[in-house]
Amino acid sequence: MLGKIFTLAIQLKTLIRHFLLPSLTLAFLGSAGLRIPAQAPPTAVPAGGFSQEDYRKHALTREGDVARGARLFADEQKLACSKCHSIDGRASKAGPDLFAVGDKFGRRDLVEAVLVPSATISPGYGTFIVETKSGAEYQGILKQATDAGLQLMGADGKLVSIATADIREKRGSTISLMPECVQAGLSLQEFTDLTEYLATLRQPESTLASNHGMPVLIPSIAKPVTARPFFSQELKLPSSRVQTGLTALHQVPGFSNVFLVLHQKGMIWRMEKTSTGEDKATFADLTGEVFSERGPNGLLDMAFHPKFHENRKYYLKYQVFESGRVATVIVEKQFAADFKGDSGQPPRRVLKIESVAEDHSGGCLQFGPDGFLYIVMGDTGPHNDPNGHAQNLQLLLGKLLRIDVDRTEDGRPYAIPADNPFRSRVDARPEIWAYGFRNPWRFSFDRVTGDLWLADVGQDREEEVAIVHRGENHGWNVYEGYEPFSNQYRKEGQKFTPPVFAYKRKHGNSITGGFVYRGDKQSTFYGVYLCGDYTSKRIFGVTQENGTLKSVRQIGTVPLGLVSFGADEAGNIYVIGYEGMIYRLDFSESRFDEVKLD
């Protein structure tokens, strides 16, 4: 009962948000508004009296008729689905394109996505609310953002442009633009038909293998690698309005039993393995400084200085909210002399990069074998990279950067290494090492070969892994993985470096880069690149030759959101489960057999 009241409250709130906007807003958004009220009013007590639970139960236990479901989906008089969703990969409407939604979600998640849209909001499709100085309020999906202003697409599919000078406040909402009760007015069987139809929206197998590096099948190895809990406890913060979680684990150099675990909200725990168990302590608490209100924001990663034993320096990458804008900063901090905590000295800010739409800040920073600090930065959104950030060499967005933190130069708190590719060009930022990335979340260097492996999170179609070299253009947003995406920012004569490996929705939705395994030299996994998928929770092993995929196998799965990998000095590999658990991978019972690709 309590649950019902709660649902009702949310529904009312949603109703208010969707239909009782100030009349000025409605007028501006276009009088068409949403069609739903005219045909099937989403009242708190839906017509037919079916509860969410009734629909859920029916759709999960009965079969539906695909053709009837398709007709319902397309019927704008009865349901508004097709007003907000395309199904042909064009994604120009307010909601995400659903062309591969049956690959993306299992039946249970599909049903939830329709019944309770706000429970999980598809990345990049959060609702933005903008208040203007004249008192009007707009809400919609952010489609464009520049210094001059932004464009929101409202629930009616109309674009509204708002000039920066007119904006009093903008904020994200935790409520989906997709209204609750879209199913109201449907019979139980009709809802099941609709679900059945959504489940059939998959990428045809024939289009899955459009390239050698993107195999249709990723066969599992015979005996999967086991993910064993490494700490006995979950690492969590009291829950906030938005779900947040762990982002990274690092062994403190020289201390084989001491690890730092990072939480998105700005917490760093020190975990020490002891003979009897483990000791947990707060290493640093930056929760007051780190911004992690919406999207994949917050404390993202850390790196130790190559001369850490002498200077105790380490570097953090996180988001802040300053002067009304979200920005990504890189700061230098120092361990205390006993190496047990932070020194408490004020940090030195090395770099600040302002976001455009707050999404896609990339994740990682690492020192290369050359002693320089490499940092990845995402295009910062919105979807499609409409302003071409990743191809624009005058911006640090959508780039892999390389800087020298041990020297300063030209008034910058860092120097530009002499062999950076764009150092002497006036039309490019000298920090850039490579470009054309969307949201590169994790990269790492192979300890033996020095290869830089980078995994870039895709938009609608492909997740990709690349080996990155100096000055290369990795394609976004001209390409997404192997597939042409847009010619808007394509330049004459430009060369693009293809990925080593990519996969489509059938295998996952958000790639997490890992490490080349360099633990046990006798292991068949020695030299295999490990990566995984945040949502499908699968771990892949990849081998290549001269940048061409040799073999890819699914080597295991993990129980939680696969947000990061970790590697200690001995070469052991850890998996960080977003919801709070750390695992160590046990390879001892498994074999990596290369399966030849066609």
Ligand code: HEC
């Ligand atoms: C007013 C616009 C609107 C209408 C009408 C609408 N949706 Fe949505 N839908 C969205 C938006 C925006 C999102 C992304 C935010 C979220 O995940 O809730 C979304 C998300 C989804 C998702 C999850 C997609 C993903 O990739 O995560 C599914 C499935 C979905 N809608 C199905 C439907 C169906 C079926 C209908 C009709 C019964 C419908 N929607 C009606 C706007 C709409």
